[in-house]
Amino acid sequence: MAEGAVEAPAESGGDGDSGVSASERGVAPIKPQYLTTKEGFHRFLEAKGQEKLPQESKSGNPGGSDVSEPEAKRIRLENGQTEEAAEPGEQRQAQKRARGQNKVRPHMKPTHYDKNRLCPSLVQLDIGGKLYLAPLTTCGNLPFRRICKRFGADVTCGEMAMCTNLLQGQMSEWALLKRHPCEDIFGVQLAGAFPDTMTKCAELLSRTVEVDFVDINVGCPIDLVYKKGGGCALMNRPAKFQQIVRGMSQVLDMPLTVKIRTGVQERVNLAHRLLPELRDWGAALVTLHGRSREQRYTKLADWQYIQQCVEVASPMPLFGNGDILSYEDANRAKQTGVAGIMIARGALLKPWLFTEIKEQRHWDISSSERLDILRDFTHYGLEHWGSDTQGVEKTRRFLLEWLSFLCRYVPVGLLELLPQHINERPPYYLGRDYLETLMASQQAADWIRISEMLLGPVPPNFAFLPKHKANAYK
Numbered sequence: 001m002a003e004g005a006v007e008a009p010a011e012s013g014g015d016g017d018s019g020v021s022a023s024e025r026g027v028a029p030i031k032p033q034y035l036t037t038k039e040g041f042h043r044f045l046e047a048k049g050q051e052k053l054p055q056e057s058k059s060g061n062p063g064g065s066d067v068s069e070p071e072a073k074r075i076r077l078e079n080g081q082t083e084e085a086a087e088p089g090e091q092r093q094a095q096k097r098a099r100g101q102n103k104v105r106p107h108m109k110p111t112h113y114d115k116n117r118l119c120p121s122l123v124q125l126d127i128g129g130k131l132y133l134a135p136l137t138t139c140g141n142l143p144f145r146r147i148c149k150r151f152g153a154d155v156t157c158g159e160m161a162m163c164t165n166l167l168q169g170q171m172s173e174w175a176l177l178k179r180h181p182c183e184d185i186f187g188v189q190l191a192g193a194f195p196d197t198m199t200k201c202a203e204l205l206s207r208t209v210e211v212d213f214v215d216i217n218v219g220c221p222i223d224l225v226y227k228k229g230g231g232c233a234l235m236n237r238p239a240k241f242q243q244i245v246r247g248m249s250q251v252l253d254m255p256l257t258v259k260i261r262t263g264v265q266e267r268v269n270l271a272h273r274l275l276p277e278l279r280d281w282g283a284a285l286v287t288l289h290g291r292s293r294e295q296r297y298t299k300l301a302d303w304q305y306i307q308q309c310v311e312v313a314s315p316m317p318l319f320g321n322g323d324i325l326s327y328e329d330a331n332r333a334k335q336t337g338v339a340g341i342m343i344a345r346g347a348l349l350k351p352w353l354f355t356e357i358k359e360q361r362h363w364d365i366s367s368s369e370r371l372d373i374l375r376d377f378t379h380y381g382l383e384h385w386g387s388d389t390q391g392v393e394k395t396r397r398f399l400l401e402w403l404s405f406l407c408r409y410v411p412v413g414l415l416e417l418l419p420q421h422i423n424e425r426p427p428y429y430l431g432r433d434y435l436e437t438l439m440a441s442q443q444a445a446d447w448i449r450i451s452e453m454l455l456g457p458v459p460p461n462f463a464f465l466p467k468h469k470a471n472a473y474k
Contacts, residue, residue, distance in 0.1 A: 028410045028424040029417040034431070041428040045441060048434045125213050125255040125284045127185060127340060128317055130154035131354050132287070134344035135189040135215065135259075138467050139402055143380035143395075146180055147373060148347055152354030155185045155340075160217050163192035163201035177209055187213035187257065191220055193229035195240060199247035206252050213255040213284070216244065221261070221293040232261055232293040235270050242281055249282030257285040259321075262305055266294045269305060275313040286313060287342050290322040300423060307336035325349060326419035330357045345422060348405035362419060364412040367436035371453070374399065378454045393459070396451050403447040404466040407440060 036044070133148045134140070135157040145156045158176050165173035179186045188211050192198040202214060218241070220231030227233075234241040249256045258278055263270035271288055278286055288309055290301030301322025310318050317339035324330050325346040333341050346353050351373065356363050381395030410426045412418065431437040438446055444464050452458060 026424055028415065028420050028426045030410060030414050030427060030429050031416045034414045034429040036428050036430050038428050041430065041437070041441075042443075044430055044437060045434075045446065048437075125257060125317075127155050127285070130185070130340050131357060132319060132340055132342040133157065133347055133354075134321065134342045135159055135217070136344060136348065138398070139348055139405065141398055142178060142180055142384050143377050143398070144351075144402065146182060146380050147377055148351050148354060149180075149182045150376075151352045152358050153343075153347070155187070156183045157186070157215060158188045160189045160191050160220065163190050163197050166190075166201050167197060167204070177205075177211070179211065185212050187211050187215050189215040189217050189259070191217040191225055191230050192244070193233070193240070195243035195247050198244045199251055202248040202256075203251040206254065211254060213257050214248065214252055215257045215259055215287075216248065218258055218260045219287075219289050221296060226293070232264050235260060235274065236264055238274070238277070241274075242277065245278060245281040245283055255284035256282060257287065258283045259287040259289070261289045262292050262295075262302060264293045266292045268292075271305075272309050272312045275309055275316070275318070279313065279316040283316065285317045285319065285339070287319040287321055289342075290320065297423075303333060303336055306338065310337040323422050325353065325422040326362070327357045327360050328419055329422075345405070348402065349409045349422070350406075362412045367411075367431065367433055367439060370406075370439060371435060371450075374403075374450065375454055377402070392455055396455050396458070397464070399451050399454070400444070400447050400464050401467060403450060404444075404468065407442050407447070410440075411436060 131153055132155040133145060133153040136144075137159050140157075140159050145153070149156065156179075158179070161173050161176045166177075177188045188205065188209070190198065190201060190205075192201065198216070205211070205214060217231060218234045220226070222231070225231040225233075229237060229240070234244070245256065245258065260271055260274065269292075275286060288306055290303055290306050291297070291299070303320065303322070306318075306320045306322075319340045319342050320333050320336060320338040321342035321344060323346075324333060324341055324343050329346075330341055343353060350356075350365075352363055352365060377399060378395055381398060382391055385391040385394045408426055410420050410429075411431065412420075413432065414429060426440065429437075429440060431440060438450065441447070444466070448458055448462070448464060
């Protein structure tokens, strides 16, 4: 499954040994002048909360900050015109592309056939060196992917879709496969346990949707998938695994990729044994998350093991995944020889991470800029899910899910030692302004207040419980 869908392990590091530094205790090293207590933190928010909260300007341009949007769409947002009225031919084509109905792109069609593979010329997926946004269940929705594309994500992938649900025609599952026109390199991720259903689903997708690759999720750790033989369980079922990969690669007219973990048990690595097999079975690319199923997020990702697997996988490209939260982390990951890196939780904590990596700098982004990002997300959400009451509340729910991760980000200007590491829990601190402090709150009630700044008051008796446990530290 996605990187976000995990239970929270016990937090490491306590407050006992005063001789141990904050970073060694798993706490983000914040400058002393910003530190506070839990009581002081909430007292500050309550006092400032009595003041008028900033509201979205009615005269503002909701789409103005999205410089990657086509001109026709900006005209539609500002003047109320339709996309067809602005640029009929181009916009109709973009709409068909987003719905998966456009099959005219030449690189999506087979060029020749042989008895072993329907489309051998398309086996390679040329995304080496690119930044890959991981398929994130719940949080990796289309509006969030648009945000990440603006900040420099090169490759995006839809949320995990269950092949049985797709074959049954469940509309909610098919909605996970929708792409936005800005997603120029886009794939979908499938999960399943049986070769026949996975192959049928791959054949159906090849005929009905336009994507650049299909990914098999063999990294999902949750019990619901694992106990049915899917996800990580396939790593212990090599015969079924082989049938699935071979079957899907035979019927697809696009590259087939696979996402795996180091193994199922914590000290029993399996990836190095499977990688040569996956190459022979027909996988074009493999992404390796440097953790086992049992480990989850209780320890750091094992990039040394990923480096060993790079040599085993060659010449098939191997992407690495795990614990990337700064450009320094990305640089160390690239030194292992991986073809590229996949970013998951790091993108949830700070979607501008892609910009930091490409520009090789730390971005001390202000609270108002972060609020603008959230505002853009709500605009994208209302466009995607609808602007009626149901669409507003659906947008709010996904915004709140994202805020449960965003609260863990510590602004660069507050850190005593750069960079922040993904396994460091932020202590209580007061930001440089009220909004920065509010965004640091890990209370659902404060996330709801932020949502009300952007989407208006919540319905009566509204309550929110995060679907994913964001507080996963070392």
